[in-house]
Amino acid sequence: MILAADLTLALRLADAADSVSMSRFDTDDLDVRAKPDATFVTEADLAAERAIRNILTAERPDDGVLGEEYGTTGTTRRQWIIDPIDGTHNYLKGIPMWATLIALAVDGVPQVGVVSQPAIGRRWWGATGLGAWTNTSGGEPRRIRVSAVDDVARSSVSFQSIAQWDAAGHLDDLVRLSRAVWRDRGYGDAWPYMLLAEGRLEFVAEYDVAEYDIAAHVPIITEAGGRMTSFDGEPTITARSSLATNGILHDAFLSLLHAPATSREEDR
CATH class of the missing domain: 3.30.540.10 (Fructose-1,6-Bisphosphatase, subunit A, domain 1)
Known part of the structure; x- marks a missing residue:
């Protein structure tokens, strides 16, 4: 091959x-x-x-x-x-x-x-x-294989940095994410993606990323059973954002992060 x-x-x-x-x-x-x-x-x-x-x-x-x-x-x-x-x-x-x-x-x-x-x-x-x-x-x-966690409330996530999400205009989304999950940490750069592929995290996302920042992660996460898209759910490495999950929870995380404004107000 x-x-x-x-x-x-x-x-x-x-x-x-x-x-x-x-x-x-x-x-x-x-x-x-x-x-x-x-x-x-x-x-x-x-x-x-x-x-x-x-x-x-x-x-x-x-x-x-x-x-x-x-x-x-x-x-x-x-x-x-x-x-x-x-x-x-x-x-x-x-x-x-x-x-x-x-x-x-x-x-x-x-x-x-x-x-x-x-x-x-x-x-x-x-x-x-x-x-x-x-x-x-x-x-x-x-x-290696991603985790089988199927409940956002039991998930462990990495968000890279508060400043990054704030600059992208998604600070409220990050706060809502942190309230919905079991554990949140900013492990930084490539390592959290690999922790996800090993089944130790369920979600990693970041903004202002180029192709060379995320391309290597895609085959590893995908072959481990996970899913990796842009923040908008598109299967691309050119959107300047990335969202990786264990696959099971991908749609649930997308829904959480793209909740309507009314839902966001109720969370406060």
């Missing part, structure tokens, strides 16, 4: 990126620069993406690439989507919750995904028809 070969390559790409990023993690002389959008980029972000692109140029010269740091090159029919360090602000502060995100999208649909968090020794991967997996302490792969 061609996706099996692509997944094997994606895991090698993650190895290359992790080697670069870990060599500069938590160092005193890390070069950090501000981007025009006031976010930051480090020398490790740039070097990790270059390492990935170099391998793709050699082994998949006909495929396109979309990367956070170096933009888009080549075709979009088969396109590798890369975030060399998702959680750069954590990375530059020496906080180990950051990840390398690698996806392969075919005709705009992510089919292969790898999420690697080398600073905590964790990795997750999946591909359409091949299941979703993570590594174990003994080094053996373990297949």
Whole structure:
């Protein structure tokens, strides 16, 4: 199967990126620069993406690439989507919750995904028809599955950040969500999506996200039995929002978050 070969390559790409990023993690002389959008980029972000692109140029010269740091090159029919360090602000502060995100999208649909968090020794991967997996302490792969929780009131959710929801105009929705569920926390960036795929959370959502922020999560969550859409319920990675669930509760969460104004007033 061609996706099996692509997944094997994606895991090698993650190895290359992790080697670069870990060599500069938590160092005193890390070069950090501000981007025009006031976010930051480090020398490790740039070097990790270059390492990935170099391998793709050699082994998949006909495929396109979309990367956070170096933009888009080549075709979009088969396109590798890369975030060399998702959680750069954590990375530059020496906080180990950051990840390398690698996806392969075919005709705009992510089919292969790898999420690697080398600073905590964790990795997750999946591909359409091949299941979703993570590594174990003994080094053996373990297949993962979303939870079977079927009641919003018993669900555990991650909302990323209050400021993010506020800026998107959905702060009231976040408050209503927090009142409806069992537990809410902001675990941040890639990790909560993988906790969802492992069956430890039932809902993750965020705003102001680009394709490279979320593409790698889609095959992993889908193959684990979950569902991932935009905030409006569309199966796309280009809507600048994402909503991932265990699948069972997806429609219930959409209804909760899009409740009519009258219902919102009653919640107060």
